[in-house]
Amino acid sequence: MDVDPVFMSRLQFAWVIGWHILLPAFTVGSAAYIAVLEGFHLVSGRDVYLRVSMFWIRIFSVAFGMGVVTGVVMPFQIGTNWSRYADATSNVLSPLFAYEGLTAFFLEAGFLGVLLFGRTVVPRWAHFVAALMVAAGTLFSSFWILSANSWMQTPAGYEIIDGRFYPVDWIKIIFNPSFLSRLSHTVVAFFITAGFVALGAGAYLIRRRRFPAEGRIMLSMTLWLLTALVPLQIFLGDHHGLNTLEHQPAKLAAIEARWETGRSVPLTLFAIPDEKAESNRAAIEVPGLGSLILTHKLGGEIKGLKDFSPDQRPPVAVPFFAFRIMVGCGVLMLGVVLIGGWLRWRGRLMETPWYLLSCLLISPIGFIAVIAGWAVTEVGRQPWTVYGLLRTAHSVSPSLTGRDVVISLAAYMTVYLIMYPAGLLLMLRIVRAGPASQVGQDATIAGGRPKAPVLAGAAIPAEREP
Amino acid sequence: MMHVLDFVPIWTLILGSAVFLYVLLDGFDLGVGILYGFAQNAAARNILMNSIAPIWDGNETWLVFGGLGLFAAFPLAFAIIIPAVYFPILVMLLALVFRGVAFEFRFRDAEHKTFWDHAFNYGSGVATFAQGVVLGSIVQGFQVSGTAFSGSSFDCLTPFSILTGVALLFGYGLLGAGWLILKTEGDLQETARRQGRVCLVGVLAAIGIVSAWTPIMNPAIASRWFSVPNILLLAPIPITTIAVALQTWRALSSRSEILAFAGGIALFALSYLGIAISLYPFIVWPQFTLWQAASSDRTQAFLLVGTLVLLPVILMYTSWSYWVFRGKVRSDIGDH
Secondary structure, three states, X not given: OOOOHHHHHHHHHHHHHHHHHHHHHHHHHHHHHHHHHXXXXXXXXXXXXXXXXXXXXXXXXXXXXXXXXXXXXXXXXXXXXXXXXXXXXXHHHHHHHHHHXXXXXXXXXXXHHHHHHOOOOOOHHHHHHHHHHHHHHHHHHHHHHHHHHHHHHOOOOEEEXXXXXXXOOHHHHHOOOOHHHHHHHHHHHHHHHHHHHHHHHHHHHHHHOOOHHHHHHHHHHHHHHHHHHHHHHHHHHHHHHHHHHHHOHHHHHHHOOOOOOEEOOOEEEEEEEEOOOOEEEEXXXXXXXXXXXXXXXXXXXXXXXHHOOXXXXXXXXXXXXXXXXXXXXXXXXXXXXXXXXXXXXOOOHHHOHHHHHHHHHOOOHHHHHHXXXXXXXXXXXXXXXXXXXXXXXXXXXXXXXXHHHHHHHHHXXXXXXXXXXXXXXXXXXXXXXXXXXXXXXXXXXXXXXXXXXXXXXXXXOHHHOO | OXXXXXXXXXXXXXXXXXXXXHHHHHHHHHHHHHHHOOOOOHHHHHHHHHHHOOOHHHHHHHXXXXXXXHHHHOHHHHHHHHHHOHHHHHHXXXXXXXXXXXXXXXXXXXXXXXXXXXXXXHHHHHHHHHHHHHHHXXXXXXXXXXXXXXXXXXXXXXXXXXXXXXXXXXXXXXXXXXXHHHHOOHHHHHHHHHHHHHHHHHHHHHHHHHHHHHHHHOHHHHHHHXXXXXXXXXXXXXHHHHHHHHHHHHHHXXXXXXXXXXXXXXXXXXXXXXXXXHHOOEEXXXXXXXXXXXXXXXXXXXXXXXXXXXXXXXXHHHXXXXXXXXXXXXXXXXXX
């Protein structure tokens, strides 16, 4: 079979990480949300916060379990399909990956048991601390993995000896030039993603009229959060764009489908980039706005793709369109937040059916934005695995044949296409059952933990009885 | 770069212990998953699953640590071995995915309970077999040119590696039976004892065949074990193995609850030691030693700082969670 193992391996990596990233995109924000709810409950003593928290913990536990099993796949991908990349970069990157595993994975998994099953075994403050630690764990996880990812985009603090990278300065490696702007942009994106899910779930419960009190708490809290985070994210995204302009000009040119270097360049709203002709078709442009947005100066210079030799250019169409999808999601999100703020001001937030329906329909929007953003940054990094230094084509395992990867990719597709719909259905079922239902209780008992000898009776605090 | 301290022995010890811990911990819960297929009814299956539900994810985390530890401390070995066992790794990961989600899904997805039962059972068995194939491949060695694996992705499937795959099924089954003897009572415990005896016979046969086959396949390993004076120095290992095997058989047939599990662990430790003695100082047999495959001093030192702080914490937490869920799994759990 004459298939390119490099292309197939890229496809396989995109497949496994694309599905995996959906789970951290949800669990990082959810973990923090649960910690906040537990804190509110601890301080205010109001049971409604507890019911909402327990409701989210049930959803979180399914997503977290799926995140763990799909996460185990990831480090092995580096070995099975990208062994030359592993050999070349391990001295620099492996500790970052290993610290991700050590600090975060263990911290999450360690305190998760207490968070999920220990409510009546440990004091209330300790349970709250466990919630905080799980949230901190997910953040540490993001810290290390995005540090490693950013180093591949903007490598620093290394030396190259015989084709291998060696560490020179760990601080420069970890805090490489694009790290902090990427970390903040990504973490806020994860919070927003979970926020829109909570917003949608809240709207759903209000519409169903079964658990309106819990629904109102979810809707109100997350709308406040999103009111702060969505504008912040637009600011952070702009900042990240400046960083890309400085460190990865070829990526930026691909994102904007800009072929010629120039000053006062227009903003391309839509176009069909043609890589063969090195130009755009059907372009819709706003004069001068491109330079202003991208460089914050009216006459700012943007490098065009023609300044880079063809073997150093990323593919254009994917970053170009994915970026526009991401920004489009951002605009929609801002619309939802602004309308919500106006309705709240008029005191009609909870009683406006079309708005509640919009919140419900828009709830998966964060996932779309995250996947689009991921595609922008990773496809935009091509044709390199380590930007400007190690080519993707030179990173793949030399023993691999195209046929090997076709088989493995088919297997990953089959398994993920069974598991993800099943997991999604289960989470939707938990949402439909609502807070204070018996569904979660069944699950935790069935999980075998609360009713184990030391935990007898742990599952049902009195206030959960309807 | 100044060579202040040789980190290789430290990392060999850490990684060796992590892999062994993984084999023991996930070994017994994969073993329970294998025996799960022989359970008589839903009540028994619930108890079996509940006996490992609180701890399996922690156990599996050692696999991630093992993989990342190999990547970090011995990257050359990682870059050669992992692509060489491409398909066993793939099969293992997918089997672990199925088996992992089965814990949650089985209870929340009542309509497809049988499907998730099978996912758990076959997932455990297939993951175990794949790990055995990986082990066999490592003992066999790989076709290497320069610093990369140069064989085909199907090289790892040989009669020898299939044998080690089957051997590990019996081995994890023995650990699983030992665990169930600890965690269950009555009929279930009797069943576990019977299954444990079957597995023990399988394990001993496998140890015997592998011990004969490895030196025949490999003269260097033969001379390490059978030359004088090594044969005398190493004789305690097979002798201890026989003694432990007898003791384990007796424990399986008596009232003792802890000794069967302990015997299983001891047999694994002895086999592990045997493999280590055969291969040392090579990590990629027979091309690269531990020192040749090691990462730079700075890399090993940087990671060691955090590991020495975090590993004891992790071990403490792990022991604590075992303590919390100690005791027999009762029959009133799970059947709701």
